[in-house]
Amino acid sequence: LTAPEERIHAVRDALSSDVIACVVRLMNNDELIQLGANVFNSLPGTQIGARGYLGARVQPNSPTDNVDDIRWQVFDAFSYAVGDVLLGTNPVSSDPLSVARIERTLQDILQTFELTDVLPHCVLAHIDVQAKVEQIDPGSTAFWFQSIAGNDEANNTFDISVQKMVEHARSRTGPYGLYFETGQGADFTNGRGDGIDMVTWESRKYGFARALRNIIAGAQASTGQAAEPWVHLNDVAGFIGPEVFRTKEQLVRCCLEDIAMGKLHGLTIGLDVCSTLHMDVSLDDLAWCIDQIMPANPAYLMALPTRIDPMLGYLTTGYHDHVHVREKFGYKVNDRMWQFFQQIGVIDAAGQPTRHFGDPSWVYLQYCQRRGDRRTAETILAEATDQIAAVRSRGVFIAEGYDQQPAVMDRQLDAHIHAIYEDARESIWTELTPAFISAVPNSVRLKTRSADRTDYILHPESGEHLSDDSVAVLDRIRAKDPEAAHVQIVASDGLNARSLMEDDQLKLLLRGLRSDLTAAGYQVARDVLVVESGRVRAGYRIGEQLFGNQNGDKAILHIIGERPGTGHQTMSVYMTMTDGRSWGTRDLVDHNITRVVSGIAKTALPPAAASAEVVRILKQ
Structure with missing residues (x-):
């Protein structure tokens, strides 16, 4: 705590991840802030991660992967002088062609504004999918992403291994390397905690990232380049839910721990200071958390038009939060991007907002003109108004202007966001009604081990296994006709029972699935298994019981209510197909062989x- 920064840099590479975790656990919050404010690891050739700088990863997500939704959120970010670390979209679909389309959309913006050597883009599909995209569409990708865990078993849940990641790292010889996401609690919530504390597992993830960064540096050097890899890590703190953190104070503590551990590993570390709708950390609490954490000076934060992600349905940092942090703490944006924001006229020569600040239509005008569009400004701006309206009609937020100060969101948009938040809180606690379950054609009612909704929310593992009575029901179903069906449809409430119950959404989806599956030659089980208090893994347990050691490949299609908070009532279908031998091995089937179609709703x-x-x- 008293050593100069250069002394810490001199010894940091000799510190093991477990030692770093122990040191951090000994510190109080003030000491963690003191460490964070004294150690910096900037990306090569930039001020990202440097003292006094706070960057932004723009997260332009769409519930339908609509490229206009994505494009306009980037224009929106630039209008608030936000976005100097990464343009990174979380895709709904992992189809390589869909991922490639988003990659090219982000790349087009950067090429048009001549920013490709300043700001990378990324689509956060699995790293194997990104490699496939680069193979089928060379030059479309820039930064490659992957979530990583703290042990081999948890990494297997992400369908990665040390060897796989080493091979990918060796292939990263270009200017942009790898982008990692982590977060305390992911290991134990995936059943791979092994009784070890979350801080230790998180620190080991940073050690893994550090090792992969060194491999990339070696790969660069082997091609005659300078060994200066762009590698950074985003700590997604709070995304999992109340089973990890229940209070705003715990969230702050986690973020401060992770900043310190990341910096002691020599990493450029950013934060997703976030909360879920089923945590007791509200929209307004998040602002308090940000102010408590910022003195530790992480490299960057997430950035969306508002604090609600329109696709993932969680709470994080909005564009106005970045403006607030710049004003309150004096943090700066990476120099080259700040110059760009001045060039497009949203920041003046004195570093102050202009009349175009918070005007995405103005940024769109600059984009069109740089592409050689010769239409009048009035025509282009009118088109912008129509396009923004279309984006909003799909439930995607676009911020415009501000209230009394640039750091304060427009009052009307703020009220809209709070209304969505309150509606989502209601959705979280809503349960499937007996009348609804009875109305599902050929429904069979099952329950998990959750004692009630509170138990389900606070102890997710209780919703991953069926009650004894429900296990007996499945035994009887299998005994009747053990080999008949290829596909079993399951429907669970998940975190949003309303998504299944309202507007006949489940009924419409079931009708379509039965029709399309039958037409494709699949034999679909007559019964629809409706699970109360069901998590995704409950579907795997059902598959084990129904399909274990049967002949041929069998599939579970698990329809489940997604996290609310997007402004839509959305469902997902988790698709898991494997052979009877795999289904017959207890706990073998997991997320790593599952595909998902998400964002399903009449409005998405x-x-x-x-x-x-x-x-x-x-x-496939």
Whole structure:
């Protein structure tokens, strides 16, 4: 705590991850802040991660992977002088062609504004998918992403291994290397905690990232380049839910621990200071958390038009939060991007917002003109108004302007966001009604081990296993006709029972799935298994019981209510197909062999389109 920064840099590479975790656990919050404010690891050739700088990863997500939704959120970010670390979209679909389309959309913006050597882009699909995209569309990718865990078993859940990641790292000889995401609690919530504390597992993830960074440096050197890899890590703190953190104070503590551990590993570390709708950390609490954490000076934060992600349905940092942090703490944006924001006229020569600040239509005008569009400014701006309206009609937020100060969101948008938040809180606690379950054609009612909704929310593992009575029901179903069906449909409430119950959404999806699956030659079980208090892994346990040691490949299609908070009532279909031998091995089947179609709602991905996509993926 009293050593100069250069002395810490001199010894940091000799510190093991477990030693770093022990040191951090000994510190109080003030000491963690003191360490964070004294140690910096900037990306080569930039001020990202440097003292006094706070960057932004723009997260332009769409519930339908609509490229206009994505494009306009980037224009929106630039209008607030936000976005100097990464343009990174979380995709709904992992189809390589869909991922490639988003990659090219982000790349087009950067090429048009001549920013490709300043700001990379990334689509956060699995790293194998990104490699496939680069293979089928060379030059479309820039930064490659992957979530990593703290042990081999947890990494297997992400369908990665040390060897796989080493091979990918060796291939990264270009200017942009690897982008990692981590987060305390992911190991134990995936059943791979082994009684070890979350801080230790998180620190080991940083050690893994450090080792992969060194491999990339070696790969660069082997081609005659300077060994200066762009590698950074985003700590997604709070995304999992109340089973990891229940209070705003715990969230702050986690973020401060992770900043310190990341910096002691020599990493450029950013934060996703986030919360879920089922945590007791509200929209307004998040602002308090940000102010408590910022003195530790992480490299960057997430950035969205508002604090609600329109696709993932969680709470994180909005563009206005970045403006607030710059004003309150004096943090700066990477120099070259700040110059760009001045060039497009949203920041003046004195570093102050101009009349175009918070005006994404103005940024769109600059984009069109740089592409050689000769239409009048009035025509282009009118088109911008129409396009923004279309984006909003799909439930995607676009911020414009501000209230009394640039750091304060427009009052009307703020009220809208709070209304969505309150609606989502209601959705989280809503349960499937007996009348609804009875109305599902050929429904069989099952329950998990969750004692009640509170138990389900606070102890997710209780929703991953069926009650004894429900296990007996499945035994009887299997005994009747053990080899008949290829596909079993399961429907669970998940975190949003309303998504299944409202507007006949489940009924429409079931109708489409049965029709499309039958037309494709699949034999679908007559019964629909409706699970109360069901998590995704409950579907795997059902598959084990129904399909274990049967002949041929069998599939579970698990329809489940997604996290609310996007402004939509969305469902997902988790698709798991494997052979009877694998189904017969207890706890073998997990997320690593599962594909998902998400964002299903009348107002997002229509049920009919979703069922067609499910069948397309099953055929693969």
